Amino acid sequence: MIRKTFSLVIALAWIGFSVYLGSLMQQAFDENQDQGRYNLAFSHIAFDITVIVSICIFNFFWNNLQIFDAYYGLIPVARLIVLKMNSDKVLQEFNFKNFLITTLIGIWGVRLFAHIFQKWRGFPDQDRRITATEMRYTGAKRIFFWLWQQPFIAFMNALLISFLTLPVAAFYTRDAEAIKKGENYNLSELLGYAIAIYGLAVQSIADLESNIWRDLGDSKKVCDSGLRRYLRYPQYYAEIVFWFGIWGACVSVFPTATVVTNFVNWPIGWAVEALWLVIMTKIMDKKVLVNKDGWQEYKRKVRFGLIPFFRF
Incomplete structure:
Protein backbone atom coordinates (compact mmCIF):
# COMPACT_ATOMS: atom_id res chain seq x y z
CA MET A 1 0.00 0.00 0.00
CA ILE A 2 2.87 2.36 0.83
CA ARG A 3 4.56 1.63 -2.50
CA LYS A 4 1.32 2.22 -4.41
CA THR A 5 0.61 5.51 -2.62
CA PHE A 6 4.16 6.75 -3.16
CA SER A 7 4.05 5.76 -6.84
CA LEU A 8 0.71 7.51 -7.40
CA VAL A 9 1.98 10.69 -5.74
CA ILE A 10 5.09 10.69 -7.93
CA ALA A 11 3.10 9.96 -11.11
CA LEU A 12 0.44 12.61 -10.42
CA ALA A 13 3.07 15.18 -9.45
CA TRP A 14 4.89 14.64 -12.73
CA ILE A 15 1.66 14.83 -14.71
CA GLY A 16 0.86 18.10 -12.93
CA PHE A 17 4.32 19.43 -13.79
CA SER A 18 3.87 18.30 -17.40
CA VAL A 19 0.49 20.02 -17.61
CA TYR A 20 2.09 23.21 -16.28
CA LEU A 21 4.76 23.05 -19.00
CA GLY A 22 2.06 22.37 -21.58
CA SER A 23 0.04 25.37 -20.41
CA LEU A 24 3.11 27.61 -20.75
CA MET A 25 3.71 26.31 -24.26
CA GLN A 26 0.07 26.82 -25.24
CA GLN A 27 0.03 30.31 -23.78
CA ALA A 28 3.23 31.26 -25.59
CA PHE A 29 1.89 29.76 -28.80
CA ASP A 30 -1.37 31.71 -28.48
CA GLU A 31 0.41 34.99 -27.81
CA ASN A 32 2.65 34.63 -30.87
CA GLN A 33 -0.18 33.97 -33.29
CA ASP A 34 -1.65 36.77 -35.37
CA GLN A 35 -4.87 38.07 -33.90
CA GLY A 36 -6.83 37.38 -37.06
CA ARG A 37 -5.27 33.99 -37.78
CA TYR A 38 -5.62 32.12 -34.51
CA ASN A 39 -5.20 28.39 -35.11
CA LEU A 40 -6.91 26.36 -32.42
CA ALA A 41 -5.63 23.03 -33.71
CA PHE A 42 -1.95 24.05 -33.56
CA SER A 43 -2.38 25.54 -30.11
CA HIS A 44 -4.14 22.38 -28.97
CA ILE A 45 -1.46 20.05 -30.31
CA ALA A 46 1.35 22.22 -28.88
CA PHE A 47 -0.03 21.59 -25.39
CA ASP A 48 -0.30 17.81 -25.82
CA ILE A 49 3.10 17.37 -27.47
CA THR A 50 4.78 19.31 -24.65
CA VAL A 51 3.04 17.18 -22.02
CA ILE A 52 3.91 13.91 -23.74
CA VAL A 53 7.61 14.82 -24.19
CA SER A 54 7.80 15.50 -20.46
CA ILE A 55 6.12 12.16 -19.73
CA CYS A 56 8.52 10.34 -22.11
CA ILE A 57 11.43 11.65 -20.03
CA PHE A 58 9.72 10.35 -16.90
CA ASN A 59 9.12 6.94 -18.50
CA PHE A 60 12.76 6.59 -19.48
CA PHE A 61 14.20 7.30 -16.03
CA TRP A 62 11.61 5.17 -14.23
CA ASN A 63 11.75 2.39 -16.84
CA ASN A 64 7.96 2.21 -16.75
CA LEU A 65 5.15 3.27 -19.10
CA GLN A 66 2.17 2.97 -16.76
CA ILE A 67 1.85 6.74 -16.51
CA PHE A 68 0.41 6.66 -20.05
CA ASP A 69 -2.86 5.37 -18.61
CA ALA A 70 -3.02 8.24 -16.13
CA TYR A 71 -2.23 10.63 -18.96
CA TYR A 72 -5.03 9.26 -21.12
CA GLY A 73 -7.60 9.54 -18.33
CA LEU A 74 -6.65 12.88 -16.80
CA ILE A 75 -5.32 15.04 -19.65
CA PRO A 76 -8.68 15.58 -21.44
CA VAL A 77 -9.98 17.14 -18.22
CA ALA A 78 -6.75 19.02 -17.46
CA ARG A 79 -6.45 20.51 -20.94
CA LEU A 80 -9.99 21.92 -20.78
CA ILE A 81 -9.13 23.58 -17.46
CA VAL A 82 -5.95 25.01 -19.01
CA LEU A 83 -7.94 26.23 -22.00
CA LYS A 84 -10.35 27.97 -19.64
CA MET A 85 -7.50 29.58 -17.68
CA ASN A 86 -5.31 30.64 -20.60
CA SER A 87 -7.68 31.73 -23.32
CA ASP A 88 -9.75 34.90 -23.48
CA LYS A 89 -11.67 33.25 -26.33
CA VAL A 90 -13.46 30.83 -24.01
CA LEU A 91 -17.07 31.58 -23.13
CA GLN A 92 -16.79 33.18 -19.67
CA GLU A 93 -20.36 33.31 -18.42
CA PHE A 94 -22.14 30.22 -17.12
CA ASN A 95 -23.49 28.05 -19.89
CA PHE A 96 -25.23 24.76 -19.15
CA LYS A 97 -24.04 23.17 -22.39
CA ASN A 98 -20.41 23.84 -21.45
CA PHE A 99 -21.10 22.52 -17.96
CA LEU A 100 -22.69 19.33 -19.30
CA ILE A 101 -19.83 18.56 -21.69
CA THR A 102 -17.25 19.23 -18.96
CA THR A 103 -19.12 17.04 -16.48
CA LEU A 104 -19.37 14.12 -18.90
CA ILE A 105 -15.66 14.26 -19.76
CA GLY A 106 -14.79 14.74 -16.09
CA ILE A 107 -16.75 11.65 -15.04
CA TRP A 108 -15.19 9.69 -17.91
CA GLY A 109 -11.65 10.68 -16.86
CA VAL A 110 -12.08 10.03 -13.13
CA ARG A 111 -13.79 6.69 -13.83
CA LEU A 112 -11.01 5.55 -16.14
CA PHE A 113 -8.26 6.63 -13.76
CA ALA A 114 -9.92 4.96 -10.76
CA HIS A 115 -10.59 1.72 -12.64
CA ILE A 116 -7.02 1.37 -13.90
CA PHE A 117 -5.12 2.42 -10.81
CA GLN A 118 -7.12 0.65 -8.13
CA LYS A 119 -5.49 -2.60 -9.26
CA TRP A 120 -2.06 -1.07 -9.84
CA ARG A 121 0.58 -2.09 -7.30
CA GLY A 122 2.88 0.85 -7.94
CA PHE A 123 6.18 1.07 -9.81
CA PRO A 124 7.56 -1.06 -11.44
CA ASP A 125 4.17 -2.69 -12.17
CA GLN A 126 2.56 -1.70 -15.46
CA ASP A 127 -0.37 -2.59 -17.70
CA ARG A 128 -0.18 -6.06 -19.25
CA ARG A 129 -0.77 -4.64 -22.73
CA ILE A 130 2.27 -2.40 -22.36
CA THR A 131 4.35 -5.25 -20.97
CA ALA A 132 3.29 -7.52 -23.85
CA THR A 133 4.58 -4.91 -26.32
CA GLU A 134 7.73 -4.10 -24.35
CA MET A 135 8.80 -7.71 -23.86
CA ARG A 136 9.27 -8.11 -27.60
CA TYR A 137 12.40 -5.97 -27.26
CA THR A 138 15.21 -7.72 -25.40
CA GLY A 139 18.96 -7.15 -25.21
CA ALA A 140 20.23 -4.54 -27.65
CA LYS A 141 16.70 -4.14 -29.06
CA ARG A 142 15.80 -2.29 -25.84
CA ILE A 143 17.62 0.72 -27.28
CA PHE A 144 15.25 0.67 -30.24
CA PHE A 145 12.28 0.46 -27.89
CA TRP A 146 13.26 3.52 -25.84
CA LEU A 147 14.51 5.63 -28.75
CA TRP A 148 11.73 4.83 -31.22
CA GLN A 149 8.89 2.57 -30.06
CA GLN A 150 8.16 4.34 -26.77
CA PRO A 151 8.32 7.90 -28.23
CA PHE A 152 6.14 6.74 -31.14
CA ILE A 153 3.51 5.32 -28.77
CA ALA A 154 3.67 8.57 -26.78
CA PHE A 155 3.35 10.73 -29.88
CA MET A 156 0.34 8.76 -31.09
CA ASN A 157 -1.26 9.12 -27.65
CA ALA A 158 -0.73 12.87 -27.81
CA LEU A 159 -2.29 13.19 -31.25
CA LEU A 160 -5.19 10.94 -30.24
CA ILE A 161 -6.02 13.05 -27.19
CA SER A 162 -5.57 16.25 -29.21
CA PHE A 163 -8.02 15.27 -31.91
CA LEU A 164 -10.47 13.64 -29.50
CA THR A 165 -10.80 16.87 -27.53
CA LEU A 166 -10.39 19.31 -30.42
CA PRO A 167 -14.16 19.51 -31.16
CA VAL A 168 -14.71 20.19 -27.44
CA ALA A 169 -12.17 23.02 -27.52
CA ALA A 170 -13.87 24.42 -30.62
CA PHE A 171 -17.17 24.17 -28.75
CA TYR A 172 -15.74 26.13 -25.82
CA THR A 173 -14.28 28.84 -28.05
Whole structure:
Protein backbone atom coordinates (compact mmCIF):
# COMPACT_ATOMS: atom_id res chain seq x y z
CA MET A 1 0.00 0.00 0.00
CA ILE A 2 2.87 2.36 0.83
CA ARG A 3 4.56 1.63 -2.50
CA LYS A 4 1.32 2.22 -4.41
CA THR A 5 0.61 5.51 -2.62
CA PHE A 6 4.16 6.75 -3.16
CA SER A 7 4.05 5.76 -6.84
CA LEU A 8 0.71 7.51 -7.40
CA VAL A 9 1.98 10.69 -5.74
CA ILE A 10 5.09 10.69 -7.93
CA ALA A 11 3.10 9.96 -11.11
CA LEU A 12 0.44 12.61 -10.42
CA ALA A 13 3.07 15.18 -9.45
CA TRP A 14 4.89 14.64 -12.73
CA ILE A 15 1.66 14.83 -14.71
CA GLY A 16 0.86 18.10 -12.93
CA PHE A 17 4.32 19.43 -13.79
CA SER A 18 3.87 18.30 -17.40
CA VAL A 19 0.49 20.02 -17.61
CA TYR A 20 2.09 23.21 -16.28
CA LEU A 21 4.76 23.05 -19.00
CA GLY A 22 2.06 22.37 -21.58
CA SER A 23 0.04 25.37 -20.41
CA LEU A 24 3.11 27.61 -20.75
CA MET A 25 3.71 26.31 -24.26
CA GLN A 26 0.07 26.82 -25.24
CA GLN A 27 0.03 30.31 -23.78
CA ALA A 28 3.23 31.26 -25.59
CA PHE A 29 1.89 29.76 -28.80
CA ASP A 30 -1.37 31.71 -28.48
CA GLU A 31 0.41 34.99 -27.81
CA ASN A 32 2.65 34.63 -30.87
CA GLN A 33 -0.18 33.97 -33.29
CA ASP A 34 -1.65 36.77 -35.37
CA GLN A 35 -4.87 38.07 -33.90
CA GLY A 36 -6.83 37.38 -37.06
CA ARG A 37 -5.27 33.99 -37.78
CA TYR A 38 -5.62 32.12 -34.51
CA ASN A 39 -5.20 28.39 -35.11
CA LEU A 40 -6.91 26.36 -32.42
CA ALA A 41 -5.63 23.03 -33.71
CA PHE A 42 -1.95 24.05 -33.56
CA SER A 43 -2.38 25.54 -30.11
CA HIS A 44 -4.14 22.38 -28.97
CA ILE A 45 -1.46 20.05 -30.31
CA ALA A 46 1.35 22.22 -28.88
CA PHE A 47 -0.03 21.59 -25.39
CA ASP A 48 -0.30 17.81 -25.82
CA ILE A 49 3.10 17.37 -27.47
CA THR A 50 4.78 19.31 -24.65
CA VAL A 51 3.04 17.18 -22.02
CA ILE A 52 3.91 13.91 -23.74
CA VAL A 53 7.61 14.82 -24.19
CA SER A 54 7.80 15.50 -20.46
CA ILE A 55 6.12 12.16 -19.73
CA CYS A 56 8.52 10.34 -22.11
CA ILE A 57 11.43 11.65 -20.03
CA PHE A 58 9.72 10.35 -16.90
CA ASN A 59 9.12 6.94 -18.50
CA PHE A 60 12.76 6.59 -19.48
CA PHE A 61 14.20 7.30 -16.03
CA TRP A 62 11.61 5.17 -14.23
CA ASN A 63 11.75 2.39 -16.84
CA ASN A 64 7.96 2.21 -16.75
CA LEU A 65 5.15 3.27 -19.10
CA GLN A 66 2.17 2.97 -16.76
CA ILE A 67 1.85 6.74 -16.51
CA PHE A 68 0.41 6.66 -20.05
CA ASP A 69 -2.86 5.37 -18.61
CA ALA A 70 -3.02 8.24 -16.13
CA TYR A 71 -2.23 10.63 -18.96
CA TYR A 72 -5.03 9.26 -21.12
CA GLY A 73 -7.60 9.54 -18.33
CA LEU A 74 -6.65 12.88 -16.80
CA ILE A 75 -5.32 15.04 -19.65
CA PRO A 76 -8.68 15.58 -21.44
CA VAL A 77 -9.98 17.14 -18.22
CA ALA A 78 -6.75 19.02 -17.46
CA ARG A 79 -6.45 20.51 -20.94
CA LEU A 80 -9.99 21.92 -20.78
CA ILE A 81 -9.13 23.58 -17.46
CA VAL A 82 -5.95 25.01 -19.01
CA LEU A 83 -7.94 26.23 -22.00
CA LYS A 84 -10.35 27.97 -19.64
CA MET A 85 -7.50 29.58 -17.68
CA ASN A 86 -5.31 30.64 -20.60
CA SER A 87 -7.68 31.73 -23.32
CA ASP A 88 -9.75 34.90 -23.48
CA LYS A 89 -11.67 33.25 -26.33
CA VAL A 90 -13.46 30.83 -24.01
CA LEU A 91 -17.07 31.58 -23.13
CA GLN A 92 -16.79 33.18 -19.67
CA GLU A 93 -20.36 33.31 -18.42
CA PHE A 94 -22.14 30.22 -17.12
CA ASN A 95 -23.49 28.05 -19.89
CA PHE A 96 -25.23 24.76 -19.15
CA LYS A 97 -24.04 23.17 -22.39
CA ASN A 98 -20.41 23.84 -21.45
CA PHE A 99 -21.10 22.52 -17.96
CA LEU A 100 -22.69 19.33 -19.30
CA ILE A 101 -19.83 18.56 -21.69
CA THR A 102 -17.25 19.23 -18.96
CA THR A 103 -19.12 17.04 -16.48
CA LEU A 104 -19.37 14.12 -18.90
CA ILE A 105 -15.66 14.26 -19.76
CA GLY A 106 -14.79 14.74 -16.09
CA ILE A 107 -16.75 11.65 -15.04
CA TRP A 108 -15.19 9.69 -17.91
CA GLY A 109 -11.65 10.68 -16.86
CA VAL A 110 -12.08 10.03 -13.13
CA ARG A 111 -13.79 6.69 -13.83
CA LEU A 112 -11.01 5.55 -16.14
CA PHE A 113 -8.26 6.63 -13.76
CA ALA A 114 -9.92 4.96 -10.76
CA HIS A 115 -10.59 1.72 -12.64
CA ILE A 116 -7.02 1.37 -13.90
CA PHE A 117 -5.12 2.42 -10.81
CA GLN A 118 -7.12 0.65 -8.13
CA LYS A 119 -5.49 -2.60 -9.26
CA TRP A 120 -2.06 -1.07 -9.84
CA ARG A 121 0.58 -2.09 -7.30
CA GLY A 122 2.88 0.85 -7.94
CA PHE A 123 6.18 1.07 -9.81
CA PRO A 124 7.56 -1.06 -11.44
CA ASP A 125 4.17 -2.69 -12.17
CA GLN A 126 2.56 -1.70 -15.46
CA ASP A 127 -0.37 -2.59 -17.70
CA ARG A 128 -0.18 -6.06 -19.25
CA ARG A 129 -0.77 -4.64 -22.73
CA ILE A 130 2.27 -2.40 -22.36
CA THR A 131 4.35 -5.25 -20.97
CA ALA A 132 3.29 -7.52 -23.85
CA THR A 133 4.58 -4.91 -26.32
CA GLU A 134 7.73 -4.10 -24.35
CA MET A 135 8.80 -7.71 -23.86
CA ARG A 136 9.27 -8.11 -27.60
CA TYR A 137 12.40 -5.97 -27.26
CA THR A 138 15.21 -7.72 -25.40
CA GLY A 139 18.96 -7.15 -25.21
CA ALA A 140 20.23 -4.54 -27.65
CA LYS A 141 16.70 -4.14 -29.06
CA ARG A 142 15.80 -2.29 -25.84
CA ILE A 143 17.62 0.72 -27.28
CA PHE A 144 15.25 0.67 -30.24
CA PHE A 145 12.28 0.46 -27.89
CA TRP A 146 13.26 3.52 -25.84
CA LEU A 147 14.51 5.63 -28.75
CA TRP A 148 11.73 4.83 -31.22
CA GLN A 149 8.89 2.57 -30.06
CA GLN A 150 8.16 4.34 -26.77
CA PRO A 151 8.32 7.90 -28.23
CA PHE A 152 6.14 6.74 -31.14
CA ILE A 153 3.51 5.32 -28.77
CA ALA A 154 3.67 8.57 -26.78
CA PHE A 155 3.35 10.73 -29.88
CA MET A 156 0.34 8.76 -31.09
CA ASN A 157 -1.26 9.12 -27.65
CA ALA A 158 -0.73 12.87 -27.81
CA LEU A 159 -2.29 13.19 -31.25
CA LEU A 160 -5.19 10.94 -30.24
CA ILE A 161 -6.02 13.05 -27.19
CA SER A 162 -5.57 16.25 -29.21
CA PHE A 163 -8.02 15.27 -31.91
CA LEU A 164 -10.47 13.64 -29.50
CA THR A 165 -10.80 16.87 -27.53
CA LEU A 166 -10.39 19.31 -30.42
CA PRO A 167 -14.16 19.51 -31.16
CA VAL A 168 -14.71 20.19 -27.44
CA ALA A 169 -12.17 23.02 -27.52
CA ALA A 170 -13.87 24.42 -30.62
CA PHE A 171 -17.17 24.17 -28.75
CA TYR A 172 -15.74 26.13 -25.82
CA THR A 173 -14.28 28.84 -28.05
CA ARG A 174 -17.24 29.21 -30.41
CA ASP A 175 -18.04 32.76 -31.41
CA ALA A 176 -21.04 34.82 -30.33
CA GLU A 177 -22.99 33.97 -33.48
CA ALA A 178 -22.57 30.24 -32.92
CA ILE A 179 -23.54 30.65 -29.27
CA LYS A 180 -26.69 32.55 -30.23
CA LYS A 181 -27.66 29.95 -32.83
CA GLY A 182 -27.01 27.17 -30.35
CA GLU A 183 -29.04 28.55 -27.44
CA ASN A 184 -31.81 26.04 -28.08
CA TYR A 185 -31.20 22.31 -28.06
CA ASN A 186 -31.58 20.60 -31.42
CA LEU A 187 -32.32 16.94 -32.04
CA SER A 188 -28.80 15.99 -33.12
CA GLU A 189 -27.33 17.66 -30.05
CA LEU A 190 -29.68 15.83 -27.69
CA LEU A 191 -28.86 12.61 -29.52
CA GLY A 192 -25.14 13.28 -28.98
CA TYR A 193 -25.64 13.75 -25.24
CA ALA A 194 -27.76 10.59 -25.06
CA ILE A 195 -25.11 8.53 -26.91
CA ALA A 196 -22.35 9.86 -24.65
CA ILE A 197 -24.32 9.08 -21.49
CA TYR A 198 -25.12 5.60 -22.82
CA GLY A 199 -21.42 4.96 -23.53
CA LEU A 200 -20.44 6.21 -20.08
CA ALA A 201 -23.06 3.95 -18.45
CA VAL A 202 -21.83 0.87 -20.37
CA GLN A 203 -18.24 1.65 -19.38
CA SER A 204 -19.17 2.01 -15.71
CA ILE A 205 -21.13 -1.26 -15.70
CA ALA A 206 -18.28 -3.11 -17.44
CA ASP A 207 -15.77 -1.69 -14.93
CA LEU A 208 -17.94 -2.79 -12.01
CA GLU A 209 -18.37 -6.29 -13.45
CA SER A 210 -14.62 -6.76 -13.96
CA ASN A 211 -13.91 -5.53 -10.42
CA ILE A 212 -16.43 -7.96 -8.95
CA TRP A 213 -14.98 -10.80 -11.03
CA ARG A 214 -11.47 -10.01 -9.82
CA ASP A 215 -12.56 -9.66 -6.19
CA LEU A 216 -14.16 -13.11 -6.35
CA GLY A 217 -10.72 -14.55 -7.00
CA ASP A 218 -11.32 -15.57 -10.62
CA SER A 219 -8.53 -13.45 -12.13
CA LYS A 220 -6.97 -16.50 -13.83
CA LYS A 221 -10.23 -17.39 -15.56
CA VAL A 222 -11.66 -15.33 -18.38
CA CYS A 223 -14.57 -13.10 -17.36
CA ASP A 224 -17.65 -14.34 -19.24
CA SER A 225 -20.54 -12.81 -17.31
CA GLY A 226 -22.61 -9.65 -17.64
CA LEU A 227 -21.88 -7.54 -20.70
CA ARG A 228 -19.05 -9.90 -21.67
CA ARG A 229 -21.61 -12.51 -22.62
CA TYR A 230 -22.24 -10.40 -25.73
CA LEU A 231 -18.94 -8.56 -26.34
CA ARG A 232 -15.42 -9.55 -25.39
CA TYR A 233 -14.42 -5.90 -24.90
CA PRO A 234 -17.45 -3.88 -23.76
CA GLN A 235 -15.24 -1.12 -22.34
CA TYR A 236 -13.57 -0.54 -25.69
CA TYR A 237 -16.97 -0.54 -27.39
CA ALA A 238 -18.31 2.00 -24.88
CA GLU A 239 -15.21 4.17 -25.35
CA ILE A 240 -15.95 4.51 -29.05
CA VAL A 241 -19.63 5.21 -28.36
CA PHE A 242 -18.87 7.84 -25.69
CA TRP A 243 -16.49 9.94 -27.79
CA PHE A 244 -18.76 9.73 -30.81
CA GLY A 245 -21.54 11.16 -28.64
CA ILE A 246 -19.26 13.95 -27.37
CA TRP A 247 -18.27 14.81 -30.94
CA GLY A 248 -21.91 14.86 -32.05
CA ALA A 249 -23.02 17.06 -29.16
CA CYS A 250 -20.22 19.57 -29.83
CA VAL A 251 -20.40 19.96 -33.61
CA SER A 252 -24.19 20.09 -33.71
CA VAL A 253 -24.16 23.69 -32.44
CA PHE A 254 -22.17 24.87 -35.47
CA PRO A 255 -23.63 25.70 -38.90
CA THR A 256 -23.43 22.84 -41.40
CA ALA A 257 -21.00 24.79 -43.60
CA THR A 258 -18.55 25.09 -40.71
CA VAL A 259 -18.63 21.35 -40.07
CA VAL A 260 -17.97 20.62 -43.73
CA THR A 261 -15.21 23.17 -44.34
CA ASN A 262 -13.34 23.20 -41.00
CA PHE A 263 -11.42 20.00 -40.21
CA VAL A 264 -11.43 20.99 -36.51
CA ASN A 265 -14.99 19.67 -36.42
CA TRP A 266 -14.31 16.40 -38.23
CA PRO A 267 -14.39 13.19 -36.13
CA ILE A 268 -10.67 12.56 -36.73
CA GLY A 269 -9.91 11.69 -33.12
CA TRP A 270 -12.88 9.36 -32.89
CA ALA A 271 -11.89 7.52 -36.07
CA VAL A 272 -8.26 7.14 -34.94
CA GLU A 273 -9.36 5.92 -31.52
CA ALA A 274 -11.71 3.35 -33.06
CA LEU A 275 -8.87 2.03 -35.24
CA TRP A 276 -6.50 1.96 -32.25
CA LEU A 277 -8.98 -0.01 -30.14
CA VAL A 278 -9.41 -2.53 -32.94
CA ILE A 279 -5.63 -3.04 -32.82
CA MET A 280 -5.77 -3.32 -29.02
CA THR A 281 -8.35 -6.10 -29.23
CA LYS A 282 -5.91 -8.04 -31.43
CA ILE A 283 -3.13 -7.54 -28.88
CA MET A 284 -5.45 -8.62 -26.07
CA ASP A 285 -6.62 -11.66 -28.03
CA LYS A 286 -3.16 -12.90 -29.02
CA LYS A 287 -0.83 -11.64 -26.29
CA VAL A 288 -2.68 -10.92 -23.04
CA LEU A 289 -5.81 -13.04 -22.59
CA VAL A 290 -4.70 -16.14 -24.49
CA ASN A 291 -3.34 -17.69 -21.27
CA LYS A 292 -6.59 -17.22 -19.34
CA ASP A 293 -8.44 -20.40 -18.38
CA GLY A 294 -11.27 -21.05 -20.80
CA TRP A 295 -10.19 -18.35 -23.27
CA GLN A 296 -10.46 -20.38 -26.47
CA GLU A 297 -13.90 -21.69 -25.55
CA TYR A 298 -15.04 -18.19 -24.56
CA LYS A 299 -13.78 -16.72 -27.83
CA ARG A 300 -15.72 -19.31 -29.83
CA LYS A 301 -18.85 -18.57 -27.83
CA VAL A 302 -18.57 -14.75 -27.90
CA ARG A 303 -17.67 -14.05 -31.51
CA PHE A 304 -18.01 -10.28 -31.38
CA GLY A 305 -14.94 -8.62 -29.87
CA LEU A 306 -15.50 -4.89 -30.15
CA ILE A 307 -18.70 -4.05 -32.02
CA PRO A 308 -21.92 -6.10 -32.03
CA PHE A 309 -22.41 -8.16 -35.21
CA PHE A 310 -18.85 -7.41 -36.48
CA ARG A 311 -16.30 -10.19 -36.03
CA PHE A 312 -13.15 -8.30 -34.99
